[in-house]
Amino acid sequence: MAGNRLLARPWLPGVELFHADFSGQAFGRHSHDAFAVGAIVQGVGGYQCRGQRYALPAGTLSLMNPEEPHTGHAESARVVYRMLYVEEARLPALLGRKRLPEGFRELNPADDGQVAAGLARLASAFEHSDALALESELLALLEQVFVRHGGLRAVRAAPRDGGMTAWVRDYLEAHHAQAVSLDELARLVQRHPRHLIEAFRRAYGVPPHTYLLQRRVREAKRLLLSEQTPVEVALGLGFCDQAHFSATFKRFTGVTPGQFRRLAAT
Missing domain, CATH: 1.10.10.60 (Homeodomain-like)
Structure with missing residues (x-):
């Protein structure tokens, strides 16, 4: 594994950002207790889920609902991606809604780059910014991705x-x-x-x-x-x-x- 990093803050429970950079690493069938919002930065990632095998080139989004079994691997010699994990129970408070969004119906939806750009800003905020900037980038990204891809109505x-x-x-x-x-x-x-x-x-x-x-x-x-x-x-x-x-x-x-x-x- 080349340069994997898991970014988290003690005052922001239930939220993690995984920066993956690997070659040849494979992840066996597993699931997460969180919503996952990811984007391929470099190379081609791949996984199996819902009975299908997916190949994700750079710029592709990868969305996953809690407890959804899947695998993970690199389709290219090297793959770099960012993945945000947010525990299901934390979403209503973070989004300011009484109910959870419907969830992601499509695992790899087409996107115009806004979510990927938001993930890049969030990754930078995790590593270089204070609480105010980090929390602001997180809320903006969650609102954007769940309105665009998770059935959440814009307020x-x-x-x-x-x-x-x-x-x-x-x-x-x-x-x-x-x-x-x-x-x-x-x-x-x-x-x-x-x-x-x-x-x-x-x-x-x-x-x-x-x-x-x-x-x-x-x-x-x-x-x-x-x-x-x-x-x-x-x-x-x-x-x-x-x-x-x-x-x-x-x-x-x-x-x-x-x-x-x-x-x-x-």
Whole structure:
């Protein structure tokens, strides 16, 4: 096995992301106690389920319901895929629904890349982001995949709530250097996390985690100009490491923190 990784967080029970990268490995007949949402990144994956054998080229989705027996193997010399597992009992709370979705009728549905892209963002958030970004990416992906492929009805947009979103904005401004979780914000304003994200995006054009990152980058510019080093700034503003700080800074400014300091000094 070349580079398999299982990503999980203790404060996000019942949710795991498996990044598989293997050659020649085969998985015997088994099942999971969770919904599985996957996408082939490279090569061709394969498995047997419901009496059929499937070959999945790169870009193909792979969806599985809980307790559905299946096998797994590589159809090509090497296969890379991402698979999100979410325990069945966790879905109603995560989706903000009283009932579970119907489940996946088709195992390998055609998709325009949105779910695969969401899995890629979620994988990056698992490894490099804080709780607010990770939870936001997770809820967005679950809503998307179950509406598109799991029989879940899309929820109509809730009415605007300027007072609530303004309070959340002020809270993020005041706590921009601290670890803020989506569950924490939702409890403070007594809204489901998904409803909070939707209302905040309507009010400010971006979800809360993007707003928080933008605020940190603005503060980072000020601190870098005051002669703090990029390492000091990253630690002081709550980034998980300097690499995450540098990537985020460049995402919003087009340059790295070091380049910004040098350009400002000229």
